[in-house]
Amino acid sequence: MEFIDKLINQAKNDIKTIVLPEAEDVRILKATEEILKKGFAKIILLGDEDEIKSLAKDNNIDLANAIIINPKKSEKTEEYIQELFKLREKKGMTIETARTLVTENSRYYATMMVKMDDADGLVSGACHSTLDTLRPVLQIIKGAPGINTVSAFFIMCLKDKEFGDDGVMIFSDCGMNANPNAEELAEIAECSAKSFNELVNESEEAKIAMLSYSTKGSAHSELVDKVQNATKIAQEKRPDLLIDGEMQLDAAIIPEVAKSKAPDSEVAGKANVLIFPDLNAGNIGYKLVQRFGHAVAYGPICQGVDKPANDLSRGCSAEDVVGVVAITCIQAQNKK
Numbered sequence: 001m002e003f004i005d006k007l008i009n010q011a012k013n014d015i016k017t018i019v020l021p022e023a024e025d026v027r028i029l030k031a032t033e034e035i036l037k038k039g040f041a042k043i044i045l046l047g048d049e050d051e052i053k054s055l056a057k058d059n060n061i062d063l064a065n066a067i068i069i070n071p072k073k074s075e076k077t078e079e080y081i082q083e084l085f086k087l088r089e090k091k092g093m094t095i096e097t098a099r100t101l102v103t104e105n106s107r108y109y110a111t112m113m114v115k116m117d118d119a120d121g122l123v124s125g126a127c128h129s130t131l132d133t134l135r136p137v138l139q140i141i142k143g144a145p146g147i148n149t150v151s152a153f154f155i156m157c158l159k160d161k162e163f164g165d166d167g168v169m170i171f172s173d174c175g176m177n178a179n180p181n182a183e184e185l186a187e188i189a190e191c192s193a194k195s196f197n198e199l200v201n202e203s204e205e206a207k208i209a210m211l212s213y214s215t216k217g218s219a220h221s222e223l224v225d226k227v228q229n230a231t232k233i234a235q236e237k238r239p240d241l242l243i244d245g246e247m248q249l250d251a252a253i254i255p256e257v258a259k260s261k262a263p264d265s266e267v268a269g270k271a272n273v274l275i276f277p278d279l280n281a282g283n284i285g286y287k288l289v290q291r292f293g294h295a296v297a298y299g300p301i302c303q304g305v306d307k308p309a310n311d312l313s314r315g316c317s318a319e320d321v322v323g324v325v326a327i328t329c330i331q332a333q334n335k336k
Contacts, residue, residue: 003157003168004298004323007199011040011329016120018325018332019044019113021106023052023068025126029061031321036065038322041329044069044119046106071109077102080112087140101136111136114307120332121308123324130175130300130311137302137309144306149187152176152300152311153195154286155327159294163253164272165201171274171289174282175300175311185210185230186237189275191303193241196273198334199301199327209252209271210234210245211281215261218248227277242266249274249285298323301331308332 022028023045032043044067045052056063071077085098101108107128113119124133143150152175161167172192177184193206212227213219227246234243244267251261251268258269276282290297300311308331310324
């Protein structure tokens with residue numbers, strides 16, 4: 001929790017408003033109580049006020065300072081419907097479909113709140129899939145200017161402090177792009193460096209390892225070629241960043257292995273950002289570290305989006321929700 005405590009303190013410097021569309025979930029309500037008690041964000045809950053308050057009362061949860069909005073009754077609803085229709089009309093959306101989505105789908109309402117600057121960010125996914133959470137985000141908020149590849153990463157807080165930045169690392173992409181090509185991998189690496197400096201350590205240089213089953217040409221295949229090409233593209237585009245690859249995981253994080261496998265690398269043996277070659281590797285990798293290494297995993301956190309919108313694991317705890325809301329607040333602060 002040391003990492004999240006640091007973000008919570010930072011969030012208090014510029015209070016942001018975060019909308020949580022899954023107010024039917026007790027974990028969300030418990031997290032809301034904790035967030036408001038700590039005083040680092042304003043929270044908007046979506047749903048029927050009587051039902052939310054009844055659920056909170058049944059679970060001894062204090063929501064006195066939460067803002068509760070019913071999408072079916074809000075004076076903003078019609079404005080959101082019209083705006084969604086305008087945004088998606090060329091994609092075939094009708095006004096009737098827009099009305100149904102805004103009034104019946106809390107994730108669309110939350111996304112419109114962020115789009116229209118009525119909230120600074122959103123966090124969802126406790127009881128909905130990543131697709132359900134991120135589809136409206138990608139349709140409505142979309143990528144930030146200059147970004148072609150929106151991606152998702154996990155902040156991994158490890159028990160072993162010798163790795164990463166005092167035990168904190170970024171694993172990317174572990175939640176969105178199934179099989180990114182070389183250009184997409186390069187952009188994921190660039191965005192991950194920015195995320196590291198925004199969320200983990202603004203004064204420490206991101207050291208980005210492009211992972212593979214090969215280190216510096218020790219194996220040859222199309223899979224290796226992709227990571228080699230991605231590394232070259234990233235290095236040419238951003239010579240100011242420390243990006244190196246392709247390299248195996250042990251070469252990326254273990255100094256002794258790095259000395260033998262990649263002795264001339266400025267990244268090998270001390271990487272704090274790991275870029276996985278595809279979603280299979282990324283998803284499996286973060287879960288192995290989380291379960292076997294007993295690491296705390298926050299995410300998937302979106303990067304490259306024009307405004308903050310983040311996903312939760314459906315197995316998340318109330319404490320996980322608190323952490324992701326804190327992360328979302330810092331992202332919102334950095335959107336200025």
